[in-house]
Amino acid sequence: MKATVGSGDQAEISGLLCRYYRAVDDKRVDHTIVEATFTADGRWVSPTGIARVGHEEIAVQQIEAIALFRATHHMTTDHIVELDGDAARLQANVTAMHLWASGTTDPATLESHFLAGGVFQAHAVRTSAGWRFSELILRIVWRTGALPVHVSPDKV
Secondary structure (H helix, E strand, O other): OOOOOOHHHHHHHHHHHHHHHHHHHOOOOOHHHHHHHEEEEEEEEOOOOOEEEOHHHHHHHHHHHHOOEEEEEEEEEEEEEEEEOOEEEEEEEEEEEEEEOOOOOOOOOOOOEEEEEEEEEEEEEEEOOEEEEEEEEEEEEEEEEOOOOOOOHHHO
């Protein structure tokens, strides 16, 4: 029998995204944060379309990506959660600012940051520990600002 779903479920699912990107912005993504956000076989799909699968692969990639920046600031809005028993879909808009770390951009340029806007699409499942993402996809719609030098697309 499926559990009853309601506004508490919607808030928990929306909160997964908010708490995860707060950890990104605070530069404290680690295995504990990833395990509290994703299922064991969860997928995180980057803006470049590369999928990372499982806690270890997601954590390693995210820790490496965050190291490319002095600071980031992600703002998510318009969270739409559609519940279907013990499964759900989430869509949210994101605007994010990224300040490149020293040595990541061309030192001759005046800009050392970029802004991007996009859409998060996620699938979540209810687990014994609460809701977790089985898939989180970030699709960039627009971007402006400095491009990195010597950064492989598989790193971001």
